Amino acid sequence: MLLQIHEPGQTPDPHEQDRGIAVGIDLGTTNSVVALAREGKPEVLRDARGEAIVPSLAAYLPGEEDPIVGVMARRVFLDEPEAVVSSVKRLMGRGVEDLKALGGALPYTLAADQPGGMVRLAVGGRVLTPVEVSADILRAMKARAEIATGRRVDRAVITVPAYFDDAARTATRDAARLAGLEVLRLVNEPTAAALAYGLDQGAEGLYAVYDLGGGTFDVSILRLQKGVFQVLATGGDAALGGDDFDHAIADHFLAGRSDIGSAAAQQALATARLAKECLTTQDAGSWWIDVGAERIACALDRPTLEQLIRPLVQRTLEIAQSVIADARLELDEIKGVVLVGGSTRVPLVRRSVEALFGRPPLSDIDPDLVVAMGAALQAEALTVGSDTLLLDVLPLSLGIETMGGLVEKVVERNTPIPVARAQEFTTFQDGQTAMAIHVVQGERETVDGNRSLARFVLSGIPPMVAGAARIAVTFAVDADGLLTVSAREATTGVAAETVVKPSYGLDPDQMAAMLRDSLEHAREDMQRRLLIESRVEAQRVLNALMAALAADRALLSAAEAAVLEAAAAQVTVALGGSDRDRITLAVEDLERASATFAQRRMDAAFNAALSGRRLDAVAETLGAAAPSGIRDPAASPAAPA
Amino acid sequence: MEQLADNRSPPAWEGRATGGGTAASSPCWSCRGPVGDADYAFCSTCGAVQPPLPITHFQRLGLASGFQIPRDQLDAAYFDQARRLHPDRFATRTPRERQFSQAQAVSLNEAYETLKDPLRCALYLLTLAGRSSIAQERTIRDPTLLMEAMEAREALEEATDLAAVEALAARQRADRDSCLASLQQLFDAGDLDGAEAVTLRLTYLAKLGEDIRLRRMRLAMSA
Numbered sequence: 001m002l003l004q005i006h007e008p009g010q011t012p013d014p015h016e017q018d019r020g021i022a023v024g025i026d027l028g029t030t031n032s033v034v035a036l037a038r039e040g041k042p043e044v045l046r047d048a049r050g051e052a053i054v055p056s057l058a059a060y061l062p063g064e065e066d067p068i069v070g071v072m073a074r075r076v077f078l079d080e081p082e083a084v085v086s087s088v089k090r091l092m093g094r095g096v097e098d099l100k101a102l103g104g105a106l107p108y109t110l111a112a113d114q115p116g117g118m119v120r121l122a123v124g125g126r127v128l129t130p131v132e133v134s135a136d137i138l139r140a141m142k143a144r145a146e147i148a149t150g151r152r153v154d155r156a157v158i159t160v161p162a163y164f165d166d167a168a169r170t171a172t173r174d175a176a177r178l179a180g181l182e183v184l185r186l187v188n189e190p191t192a193a194a195l196a197y198g199l200d201q202g203a204e205g206l207y208a209v210y211d212l213g214g215g216t217f218d219v220s221i222l223r224l225q226k227g228v229f230q231v232l233a234t235g236g237d238a239a240l241g242g243d244d245f246d247h248a249i250a251d252h253f254l255a256g257r258s259d260i261g262s263a264a265a266q267q268a269l270a271t272a273r274l275a276k277e278c279l280t281t282q283d284a285g286s287w288w289i290d291v292g293a294e295r296i297a298c299a300l301d302r303p304t305l306e307q308l309i310r311p312l313v314q315r316t317l318e319i320a321q322s323v324i325a326d327a328r329l330e331l332d333e334i335k336g337v338v339l340v341g342g343s344t345r346v347p348l349v350r351r352s353v354e355a356l357f358g359r360p361p362l363s364d365i366d367p368d369l370v371v372a373m374g375a376a377l378q379a380e381a382l383t384v385g386s387d388t389l390l391l392d393v394l395p396l397s398l399g400i401e402t403m404g405g406l407v408e409k410v411v412e413r414n415t416p417i418p419v420a421r422a423q424e425f426t427t428f429q430d431g432q433t434a435m436a437i438h439v440v441q442g443e444r445e446t447v448d449g450n451r452s453l454a455r456f457v458l459s460g461i462p463p464m465v466a467g468a469a470r471i472a473v474t475f476a477v478d479a480d481g482l483l484t485v486s487a488r489e490a491t492t493g494v495a496a497e498t499v500v501k502p503s504y505g506l507d508p509d510q511m512a513a514m515l516r517d518s519l520e521h522a523r524e525d526m527q528r529r530l531l532i533e534s535r536v537e538a539q540r541v542l543n544a545l546m547a548a549l550a551a552d553r554a555l556l557s558a559a560e561a562a563v564l565e566a567a568a569a570q571v572t573v574a575l576g577g578s579d580r581d582r583i584t585l586a587v588e589d590l591e592r593a594s595a596t597f598a599q600r601r602m603d604a605a606f607n608a609a610l611s612g613r614r615l616d617a618v619a620e621t622l623g624a625a626a627p628s629g630i631r632d633p634a635a636s637p638a639a640p641a
Numbered sequence: 642m643e644q645l646a647d648n649r650s651p652p653a654w655e656g657r658a659t660g661g662g663t664a665a666s667s668p669c670w671s672c673r674g675p676v677g678d679a680d681y682a683f684c685s686t687c688g689a690v691q692p693p694l695p696i697t698h699f700q701r702l703g704l705a706s707g708f709q710i711p712r713d714q715l716d717a718a719y720f721d722q723a724r725r726l727h728p729d730r731f732a733t734r735t736p737r738e739r740q741f742s743q744a745q746a747v748s749l750n751e752a753y754e755t756l757k758d759p760l761r762c763a764l765y766l767l768t769l770a771g772r773s774s775i776a777q778e779r780t781i782r783d784p785t786l787l788m789e790a791m792e793a794r795e796a797l798e799e800a801t802d803l804a805a806v807e808a809l810a811a812r813q814r815a816d817r818d819s820c821l822a823s824l825q826q827l828f829d830a831g832d833l834d835g836a837e838a839v840t841l842r843l844t845y846l847a848k849l850g851e852d853i854r855l856r857r858m859r860l861a862m863s864a
Contacts, residue, residue, distance in 0.1 A: 184732050228720050325858070382732035389724055416750045418728065418743050478743060479728045533735075540689075540735050544672035547687035552674065598673030605675030 019532065020154030022184055022383045023145045024192070024375025027138065027158055027172065029089040029241060030214030030342065032056050033372035034141040036149060037380040042196065042373035045148040052369055054144065056214075058136045059084045060124030067133075069140035081266040082109060083124045087243055088137075090215045091119055091130035092175075093167030093504045118171065118504050131171050132514065135178035142179060155182045157379040159371050161216035162188035163236030163395050165441045165451050166483045167504040173482070178514055182529075184382045186480040189213070190220035191231055191392055192374030193340040196365055198224050198388075205335035206232075208324070210353055210361070211371075212316060213341035215241040219320045221327040221334070227388045233327035233414045234395050235319050240312065242343035246272040248308045253289060253298040264291045275300050280345050306348045313352050320356060326414055331357060339363040340370055392417055394477055396451075401438035405447045410475050413443065420476040424490070427471075431463040437473065439485065452503040458487045462494055531580045538587045542571050545594055548601065555600045567593040670737065682726055682745055690731065690741045697769060698752035708766060708828040709759055709821065719753045759821055760847050763828075763840040770833055783841065790845050797852060803860050810853045817846045 024042070026033045031053045035044045044052040057073035061083055068076055077084045085108070091099065096114050111120035111127045121128050138158075145153045158181075160172050169186055176183045190209035197203060203224050211218040218236035222229055249272035254260060260268070271287050275298070278285045284301035324331060337353060339361045344350065353361050365373065381388055393414045399407040400423065411421050425435065435458050442450030461469050470490035477483050488495050545568055553561060567590040574586040669676045669684035669691065677685025681694055681701065699706040702718040724730070726749055731742040755761045793809070800806045820843045827836040 185729065225716075225720070228723075230720075322858075325854075378729075382729055387724075389720070389727060390729065391723060391727070416754065418746050419750055420744075420747045476743075476747070479746070536733070537735050540671060540738070544669075544687040544689060548672040548674050551686045594673070598668065601674035602668050605677075 020152035021145075021149060022155040022157070022379040023141075023153055024157045024372050024377070024379045025138065025141050025159070026189070026192075026372035026375060027089065027134065027141075027160075027175075028056055028213055028371075029087050029216060029243060030056055031368060032137055032141055033369055034145045035369070035372040035376035036145065037373075037376040040377065040380070040386075042376040044369050044372060045145050047144060047148075054137070054140060056089065056137055057084055057086050058088070058133050060126060060128070062125040064124075067136045069137055077266070077270070081263045084266075085121060085123055085128070085133050086266070087215055088130045088133040090239065090243070091121075092134065092171040093165065093169075094119055094130070095504050098504075117502070131175045131178065134172065134175035138176055138179035138181060142181060154180065155184050155379070155383065157185050157187050157192075157375045157382065158183055159189045159192050159375045160186050160481075161211075161213070161236060161238055162190050162218040162220055162231075162234040162392075163216065163238045164481075165238070165396055166398075166453050166481070167451065167502065168238065169481055170502070171504075173480070183480070184379055186482075187375055187378050187390065188218070188220065188231070188234065188392055188395075188481075189216075189371045190218050190234065190340060191222070191229060191390055192372075192378065193338060193365075193370045194220070194222050194224070194229055194374070195377050195388065195390065196370045196374035197338050197362065198229060203336065206329065206333055208320065208334050208337040208357065209340055210316070210320060210337055210344065211236075211340035212343040212349060213241050214343065215239065215243045217241055217316050217319065219316070219323050221323060221329065228391065229388065230391045231393045232329070233323050234393055235323035235326065236395070237315070237319060240315065242273075242276070242341075242346075243269075244312050245276055245309045245343065245346065248272075248312065249275055249300065249305065252300070252304075252308055253287075253296065254291075257291070260291065264289070271298065276305065276346065279305050280347060302347075309346070309348060313346075313348055316349075317352055317356050320353075337361045338370075340367050342368050392479070392481070394419065394481065396441045397443055398453075398475055398477070398483065399440050399442075399450070400473075401440060401447045407440055407442075407445055407447055407450060411477065417477050417481060418479050420474055422472045422474045425458075425471045425473060426467050427461065427464065427469045428466050430466050432466065432469070433461045433463055434459040435461070435471070437485075439475075439483070453483065454485075454502045456485055456487075460494060461489055462492050464491075527580070531578060531583075534580050534583045534587075535575060538571055538575055538583050541587050541590060542568060542575075545590065548594075548597065552597075552601050552604070555604060556597060560597070564590075564593055564597060670741075682722075690726070690738055690745060692741050693745050693748040698755050698765065701749060701752045702756070704756075706766075706769075708762060708825055710756055710762075712757075715753070715756055719749070722749050759824075760840070760843050763824055763836065763843060766828060767833065767837060767840060772833060772837055783838070786842055786845060790849070793849055794852075797849075797856055800856070803857065806853060806857050806860060810850075810857070813846060813850050813853055817843065817850065820846060 021036065023045070024035045024037070026035075033044060033052055033054065035042050037043070046052050051071070054070040055074055057070065057077065059068040059073035059076035059080075061068070061076065061080070067073075073084055077086075091108070095117065096110065096119050099108070099110070099119055109122045111122040113127075114120055118129050118131065121130070121133070138156075142153050142156075156176065158172060158176055160169055164172070172186060173183050190211045193209050193211065194207060197207075204226075205224060207222050207224060209218070209220045209222065211220075216236065216238050217240040218234065220234040221232045223232055224230075246269050250265070250268040253272060254268055268289050271289050275285060275287055279300065279302050282302075284299070286297065286299040289296045289298060321331075324334070334357060337357045337359070339350070339353065344353075344361075344363065344367050350361065377386075377388075378390065380386065394411055394417050395413060397409045397413040398411045399409040402408045408423075410423050411419055425437070427435065437456045437458065438447070439453045439456065440447055440450040441453050444450050458471060458473070461471060468491070471487055472490050473485060473487045475483060475485055486495075545564070549561070549564070556564070567586075571583070571586040571590050574583040577583075667676065668674060669687060669689060671689035672684060672687035674684075674686050676691060681696055683690055693701075697706065702715070702722060704710055704715070704718050723746070726742055726745040728739060728742050728746055731739045734742075755765050793813075796809055797806070800809055820839050824836055824839050824843065827833075827839060
C-alpha cells in the first residue's frame with residue numbers, strides 16, 4: 001500500500017470540505033459585522049441589498065417565537081421601542097448594580113425578579129439575559145454568512161474590547177456557544193484592527209490603535225515586526241463610547257425633564273444619535289422628540305455638540321497617554337495612530353487624536369468594518385495557517401482578596417498571555433479543611449474598587465496544624481484572556497477541589513439548560529462535532545505512527561510491519577467514512593497493535609543512550625529509580641518500567 | 642525599614658513542567674517513542690508538541706546564559722519560539738496538543754518577561770547560582786543603602802513641582818544605568834557576592850523609579 005506522509009504540523013484535514021467555514025465577527029455595541037478571509041484577503045459579507053452593517057438590535061415581539069435582528073428591529077423600534085433591546089454589549093457580564101451605576105434614564109426594562117449574577121431584562125413578555133440577546137445577534141450574523149457564502153458556518157473568531165474583563169469575555173463566549181458557533185479565539189478589537197492594517201500596508205514599528213466604538217473605548221500600543229503583532233500595553237474604559245455622546249446630547253435635549261419613561265428615553269437617544277451623525281458633516285440642525293402627546297423641538301450646532309462631548313473625548317486622551325506611559329514609551333516614538341470604531345467619525349475626536357499624536361491618524365480602512373476584517377484574517381490564520389502571529393496581553397490585573405478587603409495582585413496588567421502564576425495560601429486554624437478565595441480584576445488596592453470575578457471554595461485540604469498546609473493556587477489565563485483556577489496542597493500533593501461561583505456569569509447549570517433549549521445544539525450538530533474531534537485524533541495517531549515507522553522501521557520484522565500497516569490502513573479507510581464508532585475502534589486497534597513497536601523504540605533509545613555514556617552518568621540519569629543491580633554498562637539492562 | 646518590593650510572595654522563576662522528564666527516559670505522548678533531544682518542545686520523530694521541560698529560561702529561548710541580552714536578540718529568539726509554540730498554531734489540533742502548546746507558551750512568556758527586565762534577570766541569574774535568598778529579601782539591611790533610600794524618599798516628598806521630580810528622575814536613571822553597567826561586569830567576572838549587593842541596590846532603585854513615576858503622574862494631573 002502507499003502511505004502518505006506529511007510534514008509534522010502540516011497535515012491537511014481530508015474532510016476540510018465537509019467542515020463549515022470560519023468567519024470573523026465584530027459583535028459591536030451599536031453595529032455588528034461579519035467577514036470572511038480567503039488567501040489573506042478579508043471580505044465583508046453583505047446582505048442582498050449590499051449592506052455590511054447589522055445594527056446590534058434585537059426585537060422580541062409578544063407572541064412571536066423568533067426575535068427580529070438588525071435593520072428590521074430598527075423599524076419595530078419606531079412603533080414598539082419597549083420590545084427592542086439595544087446596546088446589550090454594555091450588559092455582558094454585568095449585574096444590576098453596575099447598570100444603576102451607568103446612571104440616567106436607562107433604555108432597558110429590568111425584569112422584576114433579579115436572582116443575582118448577570119442582569120435580567122424584561123422584553124416582549126419574556127425574561128432574557130444579555131447572553132441570550134447576544135446569541136440572537138450572533139445567530140443573525142451566522143445566517144448572513146451562510147447565505148452569502150452558501151456554506152455552513154460553524155466556527156468564528158469573535159472580537160471583544162481589549163478592556164473587557166473576564167466576566168464579559170466569558171459571557172461573549174457563552175453567547176457564541178448558544179448560537180452554535182465554536183469560538184476559535186476571542187481577539188481584542190484593536191489587535192484585530194492592527195492585523196487588518198498591518199497586513200494591508202506592510203507596516204513596521206510602533207503603532208497606537210484608538211478604538212472608540214458605540215459603548216467601549218480601547219487603546220492599544222502595538223509593535224509590528226515581520227508579521228508579529230506584539231501588544232505592548234492596552235487600556236480603556238469598557239463603559240465609554242458613542243452611546244455616551246448620545247446620552248449627553250439627549251440630556252441636553254430633555255434638559256431638566258424628569259417625567260421621561262423608557263420609551264421616550266429610547267427615542268431621545270435615537271434622535272441624539274441622528275443629530276450627532278448629521279453634525280459630522282453639517283454645522284447645525286434641528287429635530288423633535290415625542291414625549292407622550294407632547295412634541296419637543298431640539299436644535300443643536302457643532303460648537304454646542306463639541307462642548308457637550310468634550311469631557312468624554314478628553315477622558316479618552318488621558319487614557320491614551322497613560323497607556324503609552326504603561327508601555328514605557330514617549331508619544332513621539334509612536335509611528336502612526338489608527339482610528340477604529342464609528343465614533344471616530346466625530347470631527348472633534350479626529351482633531352483631538354491628531355493634536356495628541358502630532359500626526360494625522362490613519363483611517364483608510366472603513367472604521368466600522370476594519371475590526372471584522374481583522375477577525376476574519378485571524379479566523380483564516382487559525383484554521384488554514386498563516387505566518388502572522390498575534391501576541392496579546394492581559395488588560396486588567398488579576399488579584400485576590402486578602403485581610404481587610406485589600407487586594408493582592410497575582411498577575412499584573414499588560415502581562416503577555418497565555419500566563420500562569422501560582423500563589424501560596426495557608427490555613428489559619430488547626431484542622432482547617434476548606435478555604436474561600438475571592439478573585440477580582442482591576443487596578444485598585446481595595447476589593448470594592450475592582451470587579452468581582454468569582455468566589456472559589458477550596459475543599460479537601462488535608463487536616464494539619466494552622467499554617468502547615470501549603471495550598472498552591474494556580475491562576476491561568478489562556479490566549480482568549482479567560483481565567484481558570486486550580487489548586488493543590490503542596491506538601492501532600494492532594495488536589496483541592498475548586499467550586500466556582502462566577503459573580504456575574506451564568507453558572508454551569510444555567511448554561512447547560514440554555515444549551516439544551518437551543519436549537520443549534522440539536523443531536524445532529526453534537527454528532528458532527530464529535531465526528532470531527534475523532535477525526536482529528538485519528539489523524540494525529542496515524543501521523544505519529546507514520547513518523548515512527550519512517551524513523552525506526554528497522555526494529556520490526558517484515559511481517560510485524562505488515563500487521564501495523566494493515567491496522568493503519570483500517571484507520572485510513574474509517575477516516576474515509578463518517579462512522580465515528582468505526583474510527584474510534586480502528587484507532588484503538590492501531591494503538592494496541594503498535595504498543596510493542598513503541599516499547600522497542602524506547603528500549604533502543606535507552607540502549608543507545610546507555611552505550612554512549614559512562615557508568616556514573618548513567619546512574620545519575622536513572623536517579624533514584626536506578627535498578628541497584630546495574631554494574632556493567634555493556635550488559636543489556638532490563639527495560640525501565 | 643524601607644519596603645523593597647510590593648510583591649510579597651517569591652516569584653515563580655521556573656517554568657513548571659507538567660510531565661515529561663529527560664529525553665532519554667520519557668516517551669513522546671503521541672508516537673510513544675523516544676522524544677529525542679534535538680528540540681526542547683517537539684518530538685524529534687513525530688513532531689508532536691511536548692509538555693514543557695524544566696529547563697532554564699535561556700535554554701527555552703535558545704540563548705547563551707548571561708546578563709542583559711541585547712533586546713533585538715532576545716525579541717528575535719522569543720518571536721521564533723512563539724511562532725512555533727503559540728496556541729494559535731494549534732487551534733484546530735487535538736485537545737492535548739492545545740493544552741501542551743498553552744503550557745509551552747506560558748513557560749516561554751515567563752522566560753521572555755524575566756530576561757527582558759534587567760532586575761528580574763539579575764535575580765534569576767542569582768537564583769540559578771543558588772542564591773535565592775535575595776529574591777525574598779524585603780528590607781534593606783545595608784546601612785549605606787538604607788541611608789541613600791531614606792534621603793531619596795525625603796527628597797521625593799519635598800519635590801513639589803515637576804522640575805524637581807524630573808531632576809530626581811534623571812538621577813535615578815543615572816544611578817540605575819551605573820548599577821546595570823557594574824552588574825554586567827560582575828556577572829561576567831562571576832563575582833556573585835558583588836552582583837548580589839548591586840542587585841539589592843537595583844531593587845531599591847526600581848521601587849524608587851516607580852514612586853517617581855507615580856509622583857510625576859499626580860503632579861501632571863493636578864497641573
